[in-house]
Amino acid sequence: MAHATHERTYEFRCPVHGFIEVNDWERSVIDHPVFQRLRRIRQLGWTDYVYPGSTHTRFEHSLGVMHVVTRMYNAISQQSRAVLQSQLGYDTTGVGTSRDRQLMRFAALLHDTGHAPFSHASEELLPNRPGTNRKYGHEDYSAEIIRRRLKDVIEKHPANENMRLTVDEIASLIDGTSGNRRVLFWRELLDGQMDADRMDYLLRDSLHLGVQYGRFDLDRIVATATAVEMMPEGSAGVECRLAVAKGGWHAAVGLILARYFMFTQVYFHKTRVAYDLHLRHALAHMLPGGVFPAPEDDKIDEYLKWDDWRVLGRLAEGKGGEHGQRLHERRHFRQVWESPESPLADAQERLDALRTELGDLLVAAERSEKSWYKTGNPDIRVANEDSDEVQPLSDYSPVVKQLKEAPHRQVRLYALPENADEGRRIVQEKLGGTS
Amino acid sequence: MNDTMWHRLALLTALVQQAPQQRLGRTALMKLLFLLTTVRDVPVGYRFRMYTYGPFDSEVLSDVDYAARLDAVSVEMERYPNGYGYVIQPGSAAQDIMDRAQPFLEAHQPDIDWVTETFAPLAAGDLELLSTIVYVDREHRVSTLDEIVSTVQEIKPRFTSATIRQEAKRLQETGVVACSA
Structure with a gap:
């Protein structure tokens, strides 16, 4: 039987998930220059100076997130039909479900279109929202880019004649301004404790870097993901929440441990942190006013011109200042001290004392809670089907309880390469073997 | 250098300290911090987004956990039918943590008074x-x-x-x- 053009499907070969299927509508979005730009934004910035395999981009990650979101969405839709119908008003025809699935697929595909060059390394250079002390995030850029640059390719595609999706629905799902409670429920699959974004990048980064730290049982998590009715704190009635069924709690622990290991071994690696710092300063040096253009209509095109290629070109021309030169020559700052991962008050006092002792030798202090890749709160909800109880994962797992009670707040102190030995000597003299 | 973390820990400790009966639920604390950062523009760097349970930033939960590790607050879990919650109270080191950010707290005392008097009850x-x-x-x-x-x-x-x-x-x-x- 002949199919209309928009019903055709295409496949991308993904090193993590195998074949990822996209429809003609999605392919036309993927072909758009806004999405193709993601081929020129590395997933992990300058990490290849530590892990040489880390050259993958936001392009393949975005396809992967769309794939994982779809698996989660399909599983929850099938396994929690009654809850979704009673709490979110889905009917039995499946029409609303397939429309919302498409909405989620687009949001997942496009959630990173607003990334600045080298991904999170440059996030601190996004400007403040007008009249506030609050910075824009890359999600705000993604949302504005979707609203202003992808309207035609999404809303006018023949496949949209029946669905009538709007770019505003997709954008508001990403920037958290949606007023639709169904969308707000599904939003947790994109930005939550058990989200497709995280699950894809842990697996993908592990694969490309050649480490095993980020591996976990994705299949089991998908198979046990569920929607539950529970009574939120201080509420008078039940509401719908995302959870993992009791049979999946060990897989959920695997996910939490994968986050912890990847954070300690990769994302907050001492040298990677130093390169993020150099990149940030080099970018600030080359940007007008030291910040990226705001996500406003007349500035979006200027923002979109910034990708890794442009930055590398400017660095090659010597326009990155002192820190650009350090990137070029691999003369990164050297760590002279690191605190315990979750320092108690006495370690904070040692840090204060060290700062004084190191004086001008100290050129940077980087804290883990400022990193984009935080370990975060590990309490995934676990639903016990037998008792209808919902409990936090830390109730089931002593390991998770320990991680929750000792959040990662490590501090790393850095000196210039030529001063590193002197810095370490001062640290040794002051603290002996204590961290 | 890196004062924001201490500002956050001191602020949430001060909110708990000034709340009625010196106790707050975790949801209540989340919403008070949202109101402070959004309405009063108190600069602590939280990025609240809307979820089915209202404005939320998981960083607040992480800060509460770390404040508990430093004994600035104590956190107890409460169970009830179909759900669970947390009660937060001042810890033995509450004053020490607030002392670390004294100028910040003093500068924002009117904001803290406003949110605790108007909304904390x-x-x-x-x-x-x-x-x-x-x-x-x-x-x-x-x-x-x-x-x-x-x-x-x-x-x-x-x-x-x-x-x-x-x-x-x-x-x-x-x-x-x-x-x-």
């Missing part, structure tokens, strides 16, 4: 409604009270439109909600 469910109204007013593309009411009711259907309107008007009268019509 309310139940978590009411705070969830009020913070959702404020989020919709500030972040959504709405310009009238009617739009706020209909959007909030879609997000929080367990509240009647009459209740939402009444609370939105009250917030409007005190200048917390900015929409004019």
